[in-house]
Amino acid sequence: MNIVCIGSGNVATHFAIALKAIGADIVQVWSQDSRNAEILAALTKAAPISSWDDLDRSADCYLIAVKDDAIASVAAQLTNVKGIVVHTSGATSIDVLSAMKNGYGVIYPLQTFTKSKAVDMIRVPLCIEGDQESTLEKINVIAQLLSPKVSVVTSEQRLILHLAAVIACNFSNHLYELSSRLLEQHNLKFDLLKPLILETAEKVQSALPAEAQTGPASRNDQKTIKKHLDLLNGTPDLQKIYEMLSNSIKKTHL
Amino acid sequence: MNIVCIGSGNVATHFAIALKAIGADIVQVWSQDSRNAEILAALTKAAPISSWDDLDRSADCYLIAVKDDAIASVAAQLTNVKGIVVHTSGATSIDVLSAMKNGYGVIYPLQTFTKSKAVDMIRVPLCIEGDQESTLEKINVIAQLLSPKVSVVTSEQRLILHLAAVIACNFSNHLYELSSRLLEQHNLKFDLLKPLILETAEKVQSALPAEAQTGPASRNDQKTIKKHLDLLNGTPDLQKIYEMLSNSIKKTHL
Numbered sequence: 079m080n081i082v083c084i085g086s087g088n089v090a091t092h093f094a095i096a097l098k099a100i101g102a103d104i105v106q107v108w109s110q111d112s113r114n115a116e117i118l119a120a121l122t123k124a125a126p127i128s129s130w131d132d133l134d135r136s137a138d139c140y141l142i143a144v145k146d147d148a149i150a151s152v153a154a155q156l157t158n159v160k161g162i163v164v165h166t167s168g169a170t171s172i173d174v175l176s177a178m179k180n181g182y183g184v185i186y187p188l189q190t191f192t193k194s195k196a197v198d199m200i201r202v203p204l205c206i207e208g209d210q211e212s213t214l215e216k217i218n219v220i221a222q223l224l225s226p227k228v229s230v231v232t233s234e235q236r237l238i239l240h241l242a243a244v245i246a247c248n249f250s251n252h253l254y255e256l257s258s259r260l261l262e263q264h265n266l267k268f269d270l271l272k273p274l275i276l277e278t279a280e281k282v283q284s285a286l287p288a289e290a291q292t293g294p295a296s297r298n299d300q301k302t303i304k305k306h307l308d309l310l311n312g313t314p315d316l317q318k319i320y321e322m323l324s325n326s327i328k329k330t331h332l
Numbered sequence: 333m334n335i336v337c338i339g340s341g342n343v344a345t346h347f348a349i350a351l352k353a354i355g356a357d358i359v360q361v362w363s364q365d366s367r368n369a370e371i372l373a374a375l376t377k378a379a380p381i382s383s384w385d386d387l388d389r390s391a392d393c394y395l396i397a398v399k400d401d402a403i404a405s406v407a408a409q410l411t412n413v414k415g416i417v418v419h420t421s422g423a424t425s426i427d428v429l430s431a432m433k434n435g436y437g438v439i440y441p442l443q444t445f446t447k448s449k450a451v452d453m454i455r456v457p458l459c460i461e462g463d464q465e466s467t468l469e470k471i472n473v474i475a476q477l478l479s480p481k482v483s484v485v486t487s488e489q490r491l492i493l494h495l496a497a498v499i500a501c502n503f504s505n506h507l508y509e510l511s512s513r514l515l516e517q518h519n520l521k522f523d524l525l526k527p528l529i530l531e532t533a534e535k536v537q538s539a540l541p542a543e544a545q546t547g548p549a550s551r552n553d554q555k556t557i558k559k560h561l562d563l564l565n566g567t568p569d570l571q572k573i574y575e576m577l578s579n580s581i582k583k584t585h586l
Contacts, residue, residue: 146556169548169556189528190535190546197531203524229524238518239525241560242511245570246525247532248547249577250504255541255584257496264492270457270483271493271500272537274443277451278501279533281444283526287509292444293502294423302400302423306495315580316499322576323503326569330509 079220080137080161082106083124084152086114088191089166090143091121096199097141098122100223106134130155137161139220141185146170153177162213168240171233172207181213185221186236188243203227205236256316288330295327333474334391334415336360337378338406340368342445343420344397345375350453351395352376354477360388384409391415393474395439400424407431416467422494425487426461435467439475440490442497457481459490510570542584549581 079102083094086109094104104124109115115126127133135158142152142165149165153175156163162181165174168188175182189202204221206228208214214230221228231239254275258268281290294302303324310317333356337348340363348358358378363369369380381387389412396406396419403419407429410417416435419428422442429436443456458475460482462468468484475482485493508529512522535544548556557578564571 146553169559188524190531190544192535192539192544195535195539201527203527205524227524227527231520235518235520237559237563238514239520240556241563242514242520242525243528244547244560245514245574246508246511247528248545248549248581249507249574250529251532251536251541251545252577252581252584253503253507254500254536255545256580257500258541260492260496260499264489266485266489266493266496268541270442270459270481271496273455273457273481274497274501275504275533275536277444278505279529281446281449282505282508282529285446285449287505287512287522290444290446291502291505291509293498295502299400302494305423305491306498309491309495315583319576319580320499320503322573323506326510326573327502327506329569330506 079103079139080105080134081139081141082108082134082137082161083118083122083141083143084108084156085141085143086111086118087143087145088193089187090141091118091193092191092197092199093141093143093166093185093187094118094122094124096224097220102220105137106132108133133159135159139164139216142166149174162216164217168205168236168243171237172209173233175209178209181209181216183208183213183217184233184236185217186231186239188239190247199224200226203229205229205231205239207231207233207236256319260313260316291327291331293327295324296331298328298332333357333393334359334388335393335395336362336388336391336415337372337376337395337397338362338410339395339397340365340372341397341399342447343441344395345372345447346445346451346453347395347397347420347439347441348372348376348378350478351474356474359391360386362387387413389413393418393470396420403428416470418471422459422490422497425491426463427487430463432463435463435470437462437467437471438487438490439471440485440493442493444501453478454480457483459483459485459493461485461487461490510573514567514570545581545585547581549578550585552582552586 104122107119107124112128119126138161140163157177163178168186184207186205187202204225206217358376361373361378366382373380392415394417411431417432422440438461440459441456458479460471
C-alpha cells in the first residue's frame with residue numbers, strides 16, 4: 079500500500095511512523111515548510127515535497143493530518159488523485175472531502191500526541207468513517223492494522239467525542255496547570271501531586287467516574303470548601319472555577 | 333511499636349494494613365460502628381472497640397483517620413494517653429490536637445484511597461508535621477518506613493496542598509464524569525476516552541502541565557470552540573463550565 083502523508087505535525091508524525099511499521103510504503107511527505115517535510119520524510123524513507131506540482135497522484139491513500147482550518151484548501155489540491163483521501167480531524171465533518179472522486183473518509187485517533195513522546199498506536203482508539211461501504215472497508219483494513227480499537231462513528235458522533243475529550247483531558251490538564259501555579263506560589267513542589275493525578279486517571283479505567291468521586295464538594299463539606307475559597311481570595315479567577323466546579327459536583331452527587 | 337487505629341474508613345484501612353506490613357502492632361481499631369471496627373480489626377489482627385472505655389491508653393501512637401468534623405471530638409477522648417496522637421487530614425490544622433500531653437502531629441497521605449483498590453503506600457507522598465522536634469522525629473520514623481516520599485510541611489502548606497489536590501484531582505474526576513454523561517447521551521462509550529485520560533495524566537509526570545496543554549482554547553481555535561458551545565446548548569451548566577475553562581486556558585496561553 080502506497081501512502082502520501084500530508085502534514086508534518088504531531089499527528090502526521092505518529093501516523094506516518096506507525097503506518098511505516100505495519101508495512102505501508104510512505105511515498106511522499108508534503109509540508110508547506112520544506113524543512114519539516116524533510117525531517118518526517120527522513121524518518122519514514124519517503125520523498126519530501128512542498129509543492130503540489132510534485133505530488134504523486136497515483137498512491138492508494140492520501141492521509142491529511144494538517145490543522146483543521148487547512149483541510150479544505152489541501153483537499154482542493156487532491157480532487158483528481160487515484161486513491162482514497164482521509165483526514166484525521168475530530169472536529170471536521172467528512173463532507174469537507176466531498177469533492178474527492180475515488181472515495182474519502184476519516185481516521186480520527188482519540189489520543190494526544192507529542193512529537194517527543196512515543197505513543198503506542200496499538201493503545202489508541204481509532205474512529206473511522208467512509209463516504210461509502212467500499213471506502214470504509216479500505217479504511218478499516220488500515221485502521222485494524224494500526225490498532226485493535228477501531229470504531230465506526232458518524233461525523234456528528236465524532237464531534238461529540240472530540241468535545242468529550244476536550245472536557246475530560248484538555249480541561250483536566252489546565253486544572254493540573256492551575257494547581258501547579260498555586261503550589262509554586264506557596265513554595266511547594268508539583269511533584270507531590272503527581273502520584274495522585276495518576277491514580278485519579280487510573281481509577282476510572284475500571285470504576286465509573288461517578289463512583290470514584292471524592293472530595294469536599296461530593297460530601298458537602300462546607301467547612302473545607304469555605305477554607306479553600308478563603309485561600310483563593312487573591313486569585314478570583316481560580317476562585318470562580320473552584321466555586322463553579324464544586325457546585326456542579328454538588329448538583330450531581332447530593 | 334503499638335498503634336491504636338481510630339477510624340475504619342478508606343484512609344484508616346490503608347494505613348492500618350500498611351503499618352501492619354512494616355511490622356507495627358495494631359493493638360486496637362476503634363470505630364463508632366462496631367461492625368466496621370470488627371472488619372478492619374480482623375484484617376490487622378487487632379481488637380475491635382466501639383467504646384472509649386475500652387481504649388488501651390498505653391500504646392505508642394494513636395492514629396486518627398476519621399472525618400475532619402469528628403477529629404476534635406475524638407481528640408477530646410485522647411488527652412491522657414501515653415503515646416503520641418497523629419491525625420491524617422489535609423484540611424485540619426495540627427492545633428486541633430493541642431490538648432494532647434505527650435506529643436501530637438500529622439501524617440497526611442497525598443493520595444486517594446478506595447477500600448476495594450490496593451494502593452501501594454510506597455508511592456504515596458506523606459506530609460508530616462509535629463508539635464515539637466522529638467514528636468516530628470517519631471512521626472518521621474513511621475512515615476519513612478511507609479514511603480520514601482516524606483515531606484515536612486506546615487498546617488498552612490498542607491491546606492494549600494489539599495486545595496491543589498482538590499483542583500487537580502477531584503475536579504478532573506468530575507470532568508471525567510461530565511464527559512461520560514455527554515457520551516452516554518449520544519450512545520457513545522466512555523471506554524473510548526480512557527486511553528486519552530490516562531495519557532493526559534501520564535504526560536505531566538515528566539512534562540510541565542503548561543507545556544502539555546493542547547486543544548482548541550490553547551490555539552485560540554474559535555471555530556471549534558463555537559461548534560462545541562453549540563452542541564452544549566441543551567446543557568447550559570456544562571456550557572458555562574466549558575466557557576469558563578476555555579477562557580482560563582486562553583488567558584494563560586495566548
